[in-house]
Amino acid sequence: QVQLVESGGGLVQAGASLRLSCAASGRTFSNNAMGWFRQAPGKERELVASISWNGNMRYYTDSVKGRFAISRDNAKNTLYLQMNSLKAEDTAVYYCAVSRYSSTSSPRGYDYWGQGTQVTVSS
Secondary structure, three states, X not given: OOEXXXXXOEEEEOOOOEEEEEEEEOOOOOOOOEEEEEEOOOXXXXXXXXXXXXXXXXXXXXXXXXXXXXXXXXXXXXXXXXXXXXXXXXXXXXXXXXXXXXXXXXXXXXXXXXXXXXXXXXX
Protein backbone atom coordinates (compact mmCIF):
# COMPACT_ATOMS: atom_id res chain seq x y z
CA GLN A 1 0.00 0.00 0.00
CA VAL A 2 1.38 3.36 -1.03
CA GLN A 3 1.68 5.98 1.68
CA LEU A 4 2.92 9.55 1.58
CA VAL A 5 3.44 11.13 4.97
CA GLU A 6 4.19 14.84 5.29
CA SER A 7 5.88 16.41 8.28
CA GLY A 8 7.51 19.67 9.28
CA GLY A 9 4.55 22.01 9.32
CA GLY A 10 3.79 24.33 12.18
CA LEU A 11 3.08 27.84 13.39
CA VAL A 12 5.77 30.41 12.68
CA GLN A 13 6.11 34.15 12.43
CA ALA A 14 6.47 35.97 9.15
CA GLY A 15 10.03 35.85 7.89
CA ALA A 16 10.77 32.48 9.44
CA SER A 17 11.68 29.26 7.68
CA LEU A 18 10.26 25.75 7.65
CA ARG A 19 11.32 22.55 5.95
CA LEU A 20 8.63 20.12 4.92
CA SER A 21 9.37 16.46 4.33
CA CYS A 22 7.34 13.80 2.57
CA ALA A 23 8.28 10.19 3.17
CA ALA A 24 6.96 7.68 0.67
CA SER A 25 6.48 4.00 1.37
CA GLY A 26 4.94 1.05 -0.38
CA ARG A 27 6.89 1.55 -3.60
CA THR A 28 9.70 3.65 -4.93
CA PHE A 29 9.05 6.78 -6.98
CA SER A 30 12.50 7.37 -8.37
CA ASN A 31 11.07 7.47 -11.91
CA ASN A 32 8.22 9.85 -11.08
CA ALA A 33 7.99 13.58 -10.79
CA MET A 34 6.77 14.78 -7.41
CA GLY A 35 5.17 17.96 -6.25
CA TRP A 36 4.01 20.08 -3.36
CA PHE A 37 0.53 21.54 -3.40
CA ARG A 38 -1.22 23.79 -0.93
CA GLN A 39 -4.76 24.73 -0.14
CA ALA A 40 -5.73 27.75 1.91
CA PRO A 41 -9.19 28.15 3.46
CA GLY A 42 -11.71 29.13 0.81
CA LYS A 43 -9.23 28.74 -2.02
CA GLU A 44 -8.54 26.10 -4.60
CA ARG A 45 -5.61 23.77 -4.27
CA GLU A 46 -2.58 25.03 -6.16
CA LEU A 47 0.67 23.52 -7.29
CA VAL A 48 3.48 25.19 -5.37
CA ALA A 49 6.50 23.35 -6.76
CA SER A 50 7.38 20.23 -8.68
CA ILE A 51 10.55 18.32 -9.38
CA SER A 52 11.43 15.84 -12.10
CA TRP A 53 12.42 12.27 -11.38
CA ASN A 54 16.14 13.09 -11.34
CA GLY A 55 15.85 16.57 -9.88
CA ASN A 56 17.08 18.28 -13.01
CA MET A 57 13.86 20.19 -13.69
CA ARG A 58 12.01 22.23 -11.10
CA TYR A 59 8.92 24.32 -11.32
CA TYR A 60 7.74 26.99 -8.87
CA THR A 61 4.61 29.04 -8.83
CA ASP A 62 5.42 32.73 -9.12
CA SER A 63 4.51 33.63 -5.56
CA VAL A 64 7.20 31.38 -4.05
CA LYS A 65 10.05 31.83 -6.52
CA GLY A 66 13.23 32.81 -4.74
CA ARG A 67 11.83 31.78 -1.35
CA PHE A 68 11.00 28.08 -1.65
CA ALA A 69 13.21 25.23 -2.83
CA ILE A 70 12.05 21.74 -3.71
CA SER A 71 14.41 18.77 -3.55
CA ARG A 72 14.30 15.02 -3.35
CA ASP A 73 16.38 12.11 -2.13
CA ASN A 74 15.53 9.08 -4.19
CA ALA A 75 17.64 6.81 -2.01
CA LYS A 76 15.40 7.75 0.92
CA ASN A 77 12.21 7.97 -1.17
CA THR A 78 11.70 11.42 0.36
CA LEU A 79 10.62 14.78 -0.99
CA TYR A 80 11.45 18.12 0.66
CA LEU A 81 10.29 21.70 0.51
CA GLN A 82 12.49 24.35 2.08
CA MET A 83 10.40 27.44 2.75
CA ASN A 84 12.18 30.68 3.61
CA SER A 85 10.96 34.22 4.22
CA LEU A 86 7.49 32.91 4.95
CA LYS A 87 4.55 35.25 4.56
CA ALA A 88 1.05 35.21 6.00
CA GLU A 89 -0.28 34.34 2.54
CA ASP A 90 1.71 31.09 2.63
CA THR A 91 -0.67 29.83 5.32
CA ALA A 92 -2.28 26.64 4.03
CA VAL A 93 -2.35 22.88 4.27
CA TYR A 94 0.57 21.55 2.25
CA TYR A 95 0.32 18.24 0.41
CA CYS A 96 2.92 16.18 -1.35
CA ALA A 97 1.96 14.17 -4.39
CA VAL A 98 3.42 11.80 -6.96
CA SER A 99 2.91 12.32 -10.66
CA ARG A 100 2.39 9.64 -13.26
CA TYR A 101 4.93 11.49 -15.41
CA SER A 102 8.70 11.69 -15.05
CA SER A 103 8.72 15.47 -15.40
CA THR A 104 5.86 17.94 -15.31
CA SER A 105 4.94 21.50 -14.42
CA SER A 106 1.23 20.79 -14.72
CA PRO A 107 -0.95 20.38 -11.66
CA ARG A 108 -2.66 17.47 -13.40
CA GLY A 109 -1.59 13.86 -13.49
CA TYR A 110 -0.87 13.31 -9.81
CA ASP A 111 -1.97 9.89 -8.66
CA TYR A 112 -0.83 9.61 -5.05
CA TRP A 113 -1.41 12.13 -2.27
CA GLY A 114 -0.41 12.62 1.32
CA GLN A 115 -2.76 13.70 4.09
CA GLY A 116 -1.25 17.16 4.37
CA THR A 117 0.55 19.22 6.97
CA GLN A 118 -0.63 22.60 8.26
CA VAL A 119 1.58 25.63 7.83
CA THR A 120 0.45 28.77 9.62
CA VAL A 121 2.37 32.02 9.31
CA SER A 122 1.47 34.83 11.66
CA SER A 123 2.07 38.41 10.59
